[in-house]
Amino acid sequence: MAVDLRLSCRIKQKPTTIYKEPDHLVTPGDVITTDTGFMRGHGTYMEDDKLYASVAGTVERVNKLICVQPLKSRYSGEVGDVVVGRIAEVGQKRWKVDTNSRLDSALLLSSVNLPGGELRRKTAEDELMMRQYLSEGDLISAEVQAVFHDGALSLHTRSLKYGKLSQGTLVKVSPSLVKRRKTHFHNLPCGASVIVGNNGYIWISPTVNEEADSTGGFVQDLNPVATADREVVARLHNCILAMARHRMMLSDTSIIYTYEASLAIGSLVKDLLKPEMESEVVTMARERLETES
Amino acid sequence: MAGVEVVSEQGFRTDGRKPNELRRIRCKQGVFSHADGSAYIEQGNTKVLATVYGPHEIRGSRSKALHDRAYVNCQFSMATFSTGERKQRPRGDRKSTEMTMHMKQTFEATILTQLYPRSQIDIFVEVLQADGGNFAACVNAATLALIDAGIPLKDYVCACTVGFVDDVTIVDINHLEETNHIAEFTVAMLPKSEQFVMLEMSSRLHLDHLSKVMDMATKACKDVHLVLDRAVRDHVSEVWQQLGNT
Numbered sequence A: 001m002a003v004d005l006r007l008s009c010r011i012k013q014k015p016t017t018i019y020k021e022p023d024h025l026v027t028p029g030d031v032i033t034t035d036t037g038f039m040r041g042h043g044t045y046m047e048d049d050k051l052y053a054s055v056a057g058t059v060e061r062v063n064k065l066i067c068v069q070p071l072k073s074r075y076s077g078e079v080g081d082v083v084v085g086r087i088a089e090v091g092q093k094r095w096k097v098d099t100n101s102r103l104d105s106a107l108l109l110s111s112v113n114l115p116g117g118e119l120r121r122k123t124a125e126d127e128l129m130m131r132q133y134l135s136e137g138d139l140i141s142a143e144v145q146a147v148f149h150d151g152a153l154s155l156h157t158r159s160l161k162y163g164k165l166s167q168g169t170l171v172k173v174s175p176s177l178v179k180r181r182k183t184h185f186h187n188l189p190c191g192a193s194v195i196v197g198n199n200g201y202i203w204i205s206p207t208v209n210e211e212a213d214s215t216g217g218f219v220q221d222l223n224p225v226a227t228a229d230r231e232v233v234a235r236l237h238n239c240i241l242a243m244a245r246h247r248m249m250l251s252d253t254s255i256i257y258t259y260e261a262s263l264a265i266g267s268l269v270k271d272l273l274k275p276e277m278e279s280e281v282v283t284m285a286r287e288r289l290e291t292e293s
Numbered sequence B: 001m002a003g004v005e006v007v008s009e010q011g012f013r014t015d016g017r018k019p020n021e022l023r024r025i026r027c028k029q030g031v032f033s034h035a036d037g038s039a040y041i042e043q044g045n046t047k048v049l050a051t052v053y054g055p056h057e058i059r060g061s062r063s064k065a066l067h068d069r070a071y072v073n074c075q076f077s078m079a080t081f082s083t084g085e086r087k088q089r090p091r092g093d094r095k096s097t098e099m100t101m102h103m104k105q106t107f108e109a110t111i112l113t114q115l116y117p118r119s120q121i122d123i124f125v126e127v128l129q130a131d132g133g134n135f136a137a138c139v140n141a142a143t144l145a146l147i148d149a150g151i152p153l154k155d156y157v158c159a160c161t162v163g164f165v166d167d168v169t170i171v172d173i174n175h176l177e178e179t180n181h182i183a184e185f186t187v188a189m190l191p192k193s194e195q196f197v198m199l200e201m202s203s204r205l206h207l208d209h210l211s212k213v214m215d216m217a218t219k220a221c222k223d224v225h226l227v228l229d230r231a232v233r234d235h236v237s238e239v240w241q242q243l244g245n246t
Helices: A124-128 A227-245 A252-265 A275-292 B094-110 B134-148 B207-242
Strands: A031-033 A044-047 A050-053 A057-062 A065-070 A082-090 A094-098 A105-112 A139-147 A153-157 A169-172 A185-188 A192-196 A201-206 B025-029 B037-043 B046-057 B071-078 B119-129 B158-165 B168-171 B183-190 B195-201
Touching: A031 A065, A044 A065, A082 A105, A082 A153, A082 A192, A082 A201, A105 A139, A169 A227, A185 A252, A192 A227, A192 A252, A201 A227, A227 A252, A227 A275, A252 A275, B025 B134, B025 B207, B037 B134, B046 B134, B071 B094, B094 B119, B094 B134, B094 B195, B119 B134, B134 B158, B134 B183, B134 B207, B158 B207, B168 B207, B183 B207
Parallel strands: A105 A153, B071 B119
Antiparallel strands: A031 A050, A044 A050, A057 A065, A082 A094, A082 A139, A094 A105, A139 A153, A169 A201, A185 A192, A192 A201, B025 B037, B037 B046, B046 B119, B158 B168, B158 B183, B183 B195
C-alpha cells in the first residue's frame, strides 16, 4: 500500500498576515462600561456597578442590552432550530440526545411520531417498545420544541422530515459556522442531501425518493449504496471538513461552491484532506462567493 | 549544585536573566479541532498542552452533578519524557494529585460556574517538558484553553513562580534554580482586580520579606497577563476575519 509521507518543514507556511483588530474587542475581565444604565447580557457580568466581559469576543449592543458573543462555544439552542443528534440514553418516557449542547437534550415519547404514523395510546407497552424505535447510538434529526429553565433542550420529531437517519455520514463542526436560515434541509444537485444542523452536526446522505418514505423515518433502508453515490458523499464530507478548518460559514451555496471547486481542480476525494489542497479549494470557493454575491 | 550561585555578583542569574525578568512566553490557541478549547504554551523550556471539554452532561457517576453550578474536573499529568529522568507514570502520583487539586480550586474560583448548573467542565493539562514553574505554565495554558472554548471567566488567571534567595527576589524560576533549595512561591491571580486565587509556599520566609516577594509576584503575573492578552487578541482577530467579518 502506498503511503503519502511529507516533512512538516516542507509544507508551505502560510504568510504571516497581520489581522486588523475588530472594534470593541474585549477579553475576559475587561470593563465594558461603568454606566449603570445598561442591561447585562450573555458573556458579561456585573460587579461593583461595572459591567465586565467574561469571554473573548466583540461587544454587541441592542438598545440597552450588552452581550459578548464568543467566537466558539457549545451550542445554545433556540426554539425552532433544526438539530442533528445522537441518542445517548433511553430513559423513562424519554430519550436523552447528545446535541453538542451543554446538557443532553430530551426527546419525549409524547413528542415523536410513532412508526406508521399511528396515534399513541398511552400504554405501558410502548414505553417498553422505546428501544425498538430508537436505541443508543442512533442518529436523529429533530427540531427544538422548548428550552427548559436549566438550559436543556426539549426536542420533537412530529413531522415527516424529522426522525431517524439511516445511511450517510456525520460531520461535526463548530456551531458558530452555521447561521439560522429558513431551511436546513438541502437536496444538492450533485445527488446528495445535506442536513445542516444548527448545533454544528451535519448529516450527508445520498438523496432518496420522497414518496417511498412515509413511515416517519423509523424504517432504515439498509440496501447497499452505489459507489458513485458514496463518492459524492465522501467528497462532500471532506469539503465540509476543509471549510470548517478554514472557518468558512456553511450554507447550501458555500457547500456547493466548495464541492464544485474540488471537482474543478480534479482532485481525488482523499487528496482533499491534504492541507494545501484544502486551502486551495476553500480559497476558490471564497472567491466565487464574493464575486457572485 | 553546590558552589553555583543563583544570582551572580553582577546581578544576573544562571541563564543570564535579570532577577525580575520572565522567560520567553510563546503560546497558541486552538491547537486541536476536536476539543472545545485547547492551547499550547512555552515558558522558556517548560512546555504545556491544555485541552478543555465542555460544559457538557456529567459523564461517569451522576452523583457528581451539582444542581446550582458546573462541576469542574481537572487532570494534571506529566509526560514520562518530560523530566531529565524518565518518569514511571504520567499521573496518579502524590505530586500530580496535589497539582490536580490546586488546579481545580483555582478554576472553580474563576469560572462563572453558576451559569451552567448540572454540567461538567473538563480541563486536561499535560506537561511535555518540565523546566521549572510547571504549575504556573499549566494554569496559564488552561486559561488560554478556557478562553478558546468560550467558557465565561471572571478574568484571566495568570500564574507565576517566584523565588527568594540571598535577599533577592527572582521571578519565573527555572529547574536549575528550583533545585537550589530556595524559598519558592507559586501564585495564581486575577491580574486586573489583583485578587489572589492560589498561593503556595514551599519553605520558610521571614515575614519582613513577604510583602516584597508578593509585590514582585504581582508584577510578574501582570506581565504574563500582557503577553497572554496579546495572544488572545491576535487569535480572536484572526478567527473574526476568517469568519467573514470586516
